[in-house]
Amino acid sequence: MRAVTISSFGFLLVIAVTIISFCDGNCNVLCIESERQALLKFKQDLIDQSNRLSSWVEGEDCCEWLGVFCNNLTGHVKELHLGLLSSRPDVHAPHAEWDVEWDVYIRSKLGGKINPSLIELKHLSFLELSNNDFGGLAIPEFIGSMKSLIYLNLSWANFQGAIPHNLGNLSKLHYLDLGHNSLFEDKTLQWVSGLSSLQYLDLSHADLGKATDWLQITNKLPLLAELHLSGCYLYNDPSPISVNCTSLAVLDLSANKLSLVPTWIFSLCSLVSIDLTLNGVEGVIPNGFQNMSSLKFLDLSWNSFSSSSTLNGLSNLNQLQFLGLRSVGLQGNFSSAIGNLSSLTHLDLSGNLLEIIVPKYLESLCNLRELDLSNNGIVHEVSEIIESLSRWKLSSLKFLDVLNNRLNATLPQSLGQLGNLEHLDVCNNMLEGHISEMHFSNLTRLRFFRASNNMLTFKPNPSWIPPFHCESIELRNWHLGPQFPQWLQFQKNLSRLDISHAEISI
Numbered sequence: 001m002r003a004v005t006i007s008s009f010g011f012l013l014v015i016a017v018t019i020i021s022f023c024d025g026n027c028n029v030l031c032i033e034s035e036r037q038a039l040l041k042f043k044q045d046l047i048d049q050s051n052r053l054s055s056w057v058e059g060e061d062c063c064e065w066l067g068v069f070c071n072n073l074t075g076h077v078k079e080l081h082l083g084l085l086s087s088r089p090d091v092h093a094p095h096a097e098w099d100v101e102w103d104v105y106i107r108s109k110l111g112g113k114i115n116p117s118l119i120e121l122k123h124l125s126f127l128e129l130s131n132n133d134f135g136g137l138a139i140p141e142f143i144g145s146m147k148s149l150i151y152l153n154l155s156w157a158n159f160q161g162a163i164p165h166n167l168g169n170l171s172k173l174h175y176l177d178l179g180h181n182s183l184f185e186d187k188t189l190q191w192v193s194g195l196s197s198l199q200y201l202d203l204s205h206a207d208l209g210k211a212t213d214w215l216q217i218t219n220k221l222p223l224l225a226e227l228h229l230s231g232c233y234l235y236n237d238p239s240p241i242s243v244n245c246t247s248l249a250v251l252d253l254s255a256n257k258l259s260l261v262p263t264w265i266f267s268l269c270s271l272v273s274i275d276l277t278l279n280g281v282e283g284v285i286p287n288g289f290q291n292m293s294s295l296k297f298l299d300l301s302w303n304s305f306s307s308s309s310t311l312n313g314l315s316n317l318n319q320l321q322f323l324g325l326r327s328v329g330l331q332g333n334f335s336s337a338i339g340n341l342s343s344l345t346h347l348d349l350s351g352n353l354l355e356i357i358v359p360k361y362l363e364s365l366c367n368l369r370e371l372d373l374s375n376n377g378i379v380h381e382v383s384e385i386i387e388s389l390s391r392w393k394l395s396s397l398k399f400l401d402v403l404n405n406r407l408n409a410t411l412p413q414s415l416g417q418l419g420n421l422e423h424l425d426v427c428n429n430m431l432e433g434h435i436s437e438m439h440f441s442n443l444t445r446l447r448f449f450r451a452s453n454n455m456l457t458f459k460p461n462p463s464w465i466p467p468f469h470c471e472s473i474e475l476r477n478w479h480l481g482p483q484f485p486q487w488l489q490f491q492k493n494l495s496r497l498d499i500s501h502a503e504i505s506i
């Protein structure tokens with residue numbers, strides 16, 4: 001008996017070793033016939049103008065097909081990656097090129113119908129169909145019976161209609177992304193409570209205006225770490241809501257109809273990121289943020305905080321890296337609270353009515369990479385602002401925008417210490433005086449230099465070779481002439497140059 005056990009154990013061992021060594025080289029587990037047929041049926045119902053699925057042909061190993069991933073021991077299809085990866089063409093590309101690229105991009109989207117044959121893929125854990133164009137198709141009900149799914153991404157794919165409630169049967173799901181389609185939910189999000197493993201939920205751009213229980217339901221998901229509900233027609237709930245601290249770290253409620261910063265947010269003790277942009281929030285910036293000391297990202301842009309709003313409620317956020325307060329109606333004196341936000345890397349205060357800035361509060365922001373103060377009415381000497389920003393010899397500042405203010409005096413030579421600067425915009429201020437080569441001595445990374453409509457003079461030595469290669473230089477209304485600026489010939493990367501009205505005559 002004992003001998004038999006040992007010998008059959010040995011036999012099993014031989015099989016195991018065979019499988020492992022077989023897999024060790026080129027692991028060629030062939031796909032399972034019924035699954036190949038299911039995939040071929042699925043392909044038949046798709047519209048694939050650019051022939052992305054040309055490798056999907058009868059007789060071939062489906063584990064080798066584009067976007068198909070099999071379990072390398074069992075051969076079962078475990079993942080389907082059919083999202084369109086190529087991103088939208090860059091809108092800044094030249095027109096003709098852009099048209100062609102856009103056409104290619106649109107044609108490479110899959111469309112058509114989604115054949116229920118996918119149910120045959122019993123071991124499918126990952127289904128990605130994002131960024132395609134299913135032409136207003138409803139999300140197929142049968143997806144709710146694909147019980148082994150852990151990841152489901154149907155975002156940006158032009159699905160329309162009601163969200164099927166049986167998706168709530170997918171109790172293994174960790175990621176559910178249905179964002180950026182034209183979906184709606186006209187009763188309740190109760191079905192979501194079935195998704196007890198969910199870590200990530202994105203229903204952005206679905207109309208949830210009638211699903212008033214969205215908060216109670218999502219607050220009960222024990223593992224939820226990210227909730228994206230941008231543009232979902234969410235209003236402030238007039239009744240007091242009690243919310244428990246959960247593992248929620250990222251909350252995106254941008255582009256909704258909130259008229260107040262909801263106070264329940266302050267009970268979510270694990271939050272790291274809050275996006276409340278574009279909501280029409282009115283009133284003061286609440287003090288409740290003071291207790292959210294682990295917050296790293298806070299965007300409150302495009303709301304209308306009252307003129308008496310101060311930033312004092314934010315002064316404890318010493319982990320905060322991103323603060324967005326663009327176009328929120330801030331007035332008057334630049335708040336001292338900013339000085340305590342020493343972890344800030346991005347600060348956007350553009351489009352407000354700020355008049356006074358106290359440069360010393362910028363001095364402690366030694367990690368700052370992007371500072372946008374454009375479109376305010378700031379009256380100050382530019383030199384003091386730049387000197388405060390260059391106080392740290394290894395300044396990490398990359399982006400500085402003070403367009404459209406009332407800054408005066410001249411650019412200081414300490415500008416040359418901002419050796420990481422890539423984007424500098426000081427257009428439409430009241431700067432005057434002489435600029436020298438020294439101002440640019442360390443600006444080797446400068447790519448966008450915009451300074452039009454100031455009264456500055458720049459007449460470097462004709463043999464000066466700039467240390468940078470800009471893509472854009474705008475010096476309209478400067479005093480550059482009468483000689484044509486020789487240094488421009490060394491700019492090998494220019495796509496935009498404005499030196500009009502610069503007194504150049506030769």
Ligand SMILES: *[C@@H]1O[C@H](CO)[C@@H](O)[C@H](O)[C@H]1NC(C)=O
Pocket residue numbers: 023024027072073
């Ligand atoms: C088989 O799959 C496992 C888990 O996905 C992976 O770690 C391993 O490298 C794969 N082996 C081969 C030979 O592809």
Ligand SMILES: *[C@@H]1O[C@H](CO)[C@@H](O)[C@H](O)[C@H]1NC(C)=O
Pocket residue numbers: 083084130131153155156175176177200
């Ligand atoms: C879903 O796909 C979109 C588009 O490809 C992507 O931006 C998004 O991050 C994906 N969602 C998840 C949860 O991975």
Ligand SMILES: *[C@@H]1O[C@H](CO)[C@@H](O)[C@H](O)[C@H]1NC(C)=O
Pocket residue numbers: 144165166167168169191
């Ligand atoms: C799946 O969900 C639907 C709707 O929520 C429900 O009626 C049905 O009983 C569920 N099916 C299974 C197998 O759990």
Ligand SMILES: *[C@@H]1O[C@H](CO)[C@@H](O)[C@H](O)[C@H]1NC(C)=O
Pocket residue numbers: 216219220242243244
């Ligand atoms: C908060 O937690 C308490 C105790 O765990 C529980 O009784 C209550 O239902 C929870 N509230 C919400 C809104 O989940």
Ligand SMILES: *[C@@H]1O[C@H](CO)[C@@H](O)[C@H](O)[C@H]1NC(C)=O
Pocket residue numbers: 266287288289290291
């Ligand atoms: C901050 O938290 C403390 C203790 O939990 C609480 O007493 C206080 O009211 C909170 N402050 C704000 C502004 O919410």
Ligand SMILES: *[C@@H]1O[C@H](CO)[C@@H](O)[C@H](O)[C@H]1NC(C)=O
Pocket residue numbers: 333334336356358
């Ligand atoms: C602006 O605020 C700072 C700090 O609160 C203060 O020292 C300064 O006097 C104020 N400036 C004006 C013009 O009100």
Ligand SMILES: *[C@@H]1O[C@H](CO)[C@@H](O)[C@H](O)[C@H]1NC(C)=O
Pocket residue numbers: 312315316336337340
């Ligand atoms: C900034 O922090 C210091 C020390 O932590 C504190 O004394 C001061 O009150 C804070 N400033 C503001 C405006 O809250």
Ligand SMILES: *[C@@H]1O[C@H](CO)[C@@H](O)[C@H](O)[C@H]1NC(C)=O
Pocket residue numbers: 379380381408409410
């Ligand atoms: C800049 O403007 C301020 C406020 O109008 C003024 O006090 C200061 O003298 C000006 N500086 C220069 C150099 O013109």
Ligand SMILES: *[C@@H]1O[C@H](CO)[C@@H](O)[C@H](O)[C@H]1NC(C)=O
Pocket residue numbers: 413414415416417438441442
């Ligand atoms: C340029 O950088 C070097 C090295 O960091 C420094 O010594 C020099 O002072 C800088 N030049 C200017 C004009 O800031």
Ligand SMILES: *[C@@H]1O[C@H](CO)[C@@H](O)[C@H](O)[C@H]1NC(C)=O
Pocket residue numbers: 469471492493
């Ligand atoms: C020119 O611009 C391109 C694209 O922005 C960049 O990759 C390249 O490094 C630049 N060349 C130089 C010489 O700066």
